[in-house]
Amino acid sequence: MRWLDVFVMAFQAIIRNKLRSFLTTLGIIIGVGSVVAMVHLGQSATRSVTDEIASIGSNLLFVMPGTAQRGPGGVRTSAEPFELDDVEAIAQEVPDILVAPAITVSPTVVIGNANETIPVIGTDNNYFAVRNHRIAYGRAFDPDELNAGSAVCIIGTTLIDEMYLGQEPLGTTLRVGRTACRVIGVLEEKGQSMGQDRDKIILMPVKAVQRRLLGSLDVQTIYVSALIDGSTGRVQKDIESLLRQRRHIASPKDDDFYVRDTQDIANALASTTNTMTILLGAIAAVSLLVGGIGIMNIMLVSVTERTREIGIRLAIGARTRDVLTQFLVESIALSTLGGIIGLVLGIGGTWLVTSRLDMPFLLAPGVMLLGFFFSVAIGIIFGFFPARKAARLNPIDALRHE
Amino acid sequence: MSSSARLRNDDPETPDLPPAIIRMRNIFKIYGSGSAEVRALDGVDLTIRDGEFVAIMGPSGSGKSTCMNMIGCLDVPSAGEYLFRGVNVGGLDRDELALLRRHFMGFIFQSFNLLPRVNALANVELPLIYDGVRRSERRARAQEALRIVGLAGRESATPSQLSGGQQQRVAIARALVTEPPILLADEPTGNLDTAMADGIMSQLVQIRAERGITIIMVTHEPDIARYAERVLYFVDGKLVKDGIPAEVLS
Ligand SMILES: Nc1ncnc2c1ncn2[C@@H]1O[C@H](COP(=O)(O)OP(=O)(O)OP(=O)(O)O)[C@@H](O)[C@H]1O
Ligand SMILES: [Mg+2]
Numbered sequence: 001m002r003w004l005d006v007f008v009m010a011f012q013a014i015i016r017n018k019l020r021s022f023l024t025t026l027g028i029i030i031g032v033g034s035v036v037a038m039v040h041l042g043q044s045a046t047r048s049v050t051d052e053i054a055s056i057g058s059n060l061l062f063v064m065p066g067t068a069q070r071g072p073g074g075v076r077t078s079a080e081p082f083e084l085d086d087v088e089a090i091a092q093e094v095p096d097i098l099v100a101p102a103i104t105v106s107p108t109v110v111i112g113n114a115n116e117t118i119p120v121i122g123t124d125n126n127y128f129a130v131r132n133h134r135i136a137y138g139r140a141f142d143p144d145e146l147n148a149g150s151a152v153c154i155i156g157t158t159l160i161d162e163m164y165l166g167q168e169p170l171g172t173t174l175r176v177g178r179t180a181c182r183v184i185g186v187l188e189e190k191g192q193s194m195g196q197d198r199d200k201i202i203l204m205p206v207k208a209v210q211r212r213l214l215g216s217l218d219v220q221t222i223y224v225s226a227l228i229d230g231s232t233g234r235v236q237k238d239i240e241s242l243l244r245q246r247r248h249i250a251s252p253k254d255d256d257f258y259v260r261d262t263q264d265i266a267n268a269l270a271s272t273t274n275t276m277t278i279l280l281g282a283i284a285a286v287s288l289l290v291g292g293i294g295i296m297n298i299m300l301v302s303v304t305e306r307t308r309e310i311g312i313r314l315a316i317g318a319r320t321r322d323v324l325t326q327f328l329v330e331s332i333a334l335s336t337l338g339g340i341i342g343l344v345l346g347i348g349g350t351w352l353v354t355s356r357l358d359m360p361f362l363l364a365p366g367v368m369l370l371g372f373f374f375s376v377a378i379g380i381i382f383g384f385f386p387a388r389k390a391a392r393l394n395p396i397d398a399l400r401h402e
Numbered sequence: 403m404s405s406s407a408r409l410r411n412d413d414p415e416t417p418d419l420p421p422a423i424i425r426m427r428n429i430f431k432i433y434g435s436g437s438a439e440v441r442a443l444d445g446v447d448l449t450i451r452d453g454e455f456v457a458i459m460g461p462s463g464s465g466k467s468t469c470m471n472m473i474g475c476l477d478v479p480s481a482g483e484y485l486f487r488g489v490n491v492g493g494l495d496r497d498e499l500a501l502l503r504r505h506f507m508g509f510i511f512q513s514f515n516l517l518p519r520v521n522a523l524a525n526v527e528l529p530l531i532y533d534g535v536r537r538s539e540r541r542a543r544a545q546e547a548l549r550i551v552g553l554a555g556r557e558s559a560t561p562s563q564l565s566g567g568q569q570q571r572v573a574i575a576r577a578l579v580t581e582p583p584i585l586l587a588d589e590p591t592g593n594l595d596t597a598m599a600d601g602i603m604s605q606l607v608q609i610r611a612e613r614g615i616t617i618i619m620v621t622h623e624p625d626i627a628r629y630a631e632r633v634l635y636f637v638d639g640k641l642v643k644d645g646i647p648a649e650v651l652s
Contacts, residue, residue: 001531001532001534002531002534002536004537005531005537009531016519308515309517309518311515312515312516312517312528313528313532314476314500315474315476315503315509315515316503316504316509316528316529316532316576317500317501317503317504317505317529317532317533317580318500318532319496319497319500319501319532320496320497320500321497322532395476395477396471396476396477399476399511399515
């Protein structure tokens with residue numbers, strides 16, 4: 001028997017029973033489709049998390065008062081806040097870094113007739129480099145404004161797109177809390193991130209926020225950017241020992257502040273998404289297995305139904321291996337077809353989801369290949385038993401079958 | 403094994419007759435055991451020579467089909483010796499039996515046994531597929547076989563679109579397309595009316611005259627049996643009469 005004829009025969013059998021063939025492979029379609037989609041989506045999620053972290057600022061450390069461990073009630077234990085002196089000291093004592101203070105408040109902002117609660121960050125000009133969020137046009141704060149805590153602000157693009165009527169924000173005034181604030185610059189657009197609009201932001205000189213909005217000299221967060229790649233560990237140690245000294249924490253006592261590396265956060269998030277990917281992928285793989293059992297089930301039914309046909313073939317001179325290959329090729333063709341359809345649907349689905357969620361769309365050829373070979377393997381494994389059953393039929397019994 | 407090679411007659415008792423292609427010695431086929439034992443064949447001795455046209459007759463359940471299946475190597479005996487063209491069939495395995503059927507036997511069944519939902523041409527091509535014949539040659543040979551049985555032009559009809567007589571002709575074309583030396587027919591006219599039955603029989607007679615093939619046919623009807631030159635009569639698994647139709651049927 002020629003291989004070409006074997007394949008033609010298998011495809012004719014599949015086409016003769018279109019609906020049944022489709023339903024048979026549906027399990028494989030769903031299985032391969034979901035494995036491919038899960039793994040691809042997981043990969044996209046991991047990538048978007050790491051991209052995210054990189055866009056926050058590379059080699060970035062957060063320094064915050066309190067302890068990282070949570071208290072008994074799940075509340076972060078409070079501690080003495082930082083002041084601008086601490087920021088100054090870190091900048092002076094720790095080499096090869098850039099430091100920016102940050103005070104975040106959320107006052108009501110009024111622009112013309114619109115009013116909305118918008119995060120306002122009090123900081124200085126290091127912010128742009130440290131947080132990797134540059135000025136698109138306009139200018140940074142000048143030293144006088146920083147020293148005096150002038151009521152000037154640099155705004156994110158959302159304020160222009162959604163709240164300004166005109167496209168000429170520079171020089172206009174908006175009311176932040178009770179302060180009238182002049183716009184001197186506009187930040188580059190950063191887009192959405194994890195459901196947050198990073199362009200819905202107002203930057204003001206740190207002293208302006210302290211005095212006009214907060215009413216205290218506290219600094220909530222200190223951002224530190226290590227200028228030398230891979231030096232965040234060293235910088236973290238330096239900051240810790242400096243702050244322990246400044247805050248008079250003797251050796252056995254724990255820190256009442258903490259320093260967080262964005263890389264740690266990135267790794268933690270990435271490992272979470274990886275775990276999710278593996279979990280969902282495993283569930284999808286189980287559905288693939290179920291799909292295989294579906295194929296075996298239908299092939300067994302088909303062998304029983306076609307017993308007489310098998311008898312005719314045996315009488316005509318088909319050997320054991322002729323019948324075995326016929327049914328095996330049929331099940332492999334079914335599962336491979338299902339695998340290909342599943343692959344296309346899985347990738348299509350991934351593309352749809354990633355484009356909707358603004359996530360990067362990455363193809364994983366390894367996973368695609370794996371999905372394909374898995375579906376072929378399922379055809380072989382789950383097709384073998386029914387095919388062997390067909391091939392072992394006794395010609396006379398098969399011919400007599402009703 | 404070549405189907406066209408003539409056999410030497412090695413039978414010293416009958417040097418002037420054609421060679422024996424089928425020799426059965428004390429063949430038994432037993433189903434069940436103990437009190438439920440059925441002897442479908444009960445010690446059958448039988449010789450069929452090259453080119454004979456033999457009808458197998460007997461009451462229902464007498465073992466006709468069983469004997470036929472044994473001859474066609476679809477079934478193996480419980481005991482006894484079957485020599486096919488001098489080869490002991492008892493020593494062959496499943497696949498060797500399949501090859502033997504492929505090259506030496508053409509089967510025709512009472513219920514036609516065509517593949518449903520597959521057209522006439524594809525049905526006739528089927529044995530050639532297993533023989534590894536190329537598609538174009540297969541087509542040509544199947545078309546020719548259908549022409550011989552008078553079905554030229556009906557190649558694309560499926561069995562459900564053909565009458566019983568036409569279906570049986572397709573089955574004959576399928577049995578003959580590999581040009582086997584032996585044609586085995588189990589009640590080929592059993593499902594057909596008299597006119598159709600006569601049409602099928604004259605077809606078989608004509609093909610035999612042209613190709614010199616051996617035909618072994620099971621039938622219930624004396625009128626059909628009269629087309630043969632020799633009648634074997636079975637009762638309860640035993641071969642009780644063997645002779646020319648006029649003799650046996652009287
Ligand atoms: N697979 C089987 N299992 C048990 N008994 C069987 C089997 N096949 C045939 N028999 C029995 O063997 C005997 C001979 O059967 P066979 O089919 O050869 O009869 P037949 O002469 O062809 O009858 P008919 O004219 O009705 O076709 C019958 O008694 C039948 O019941
Ligand atoms: Mg019978």
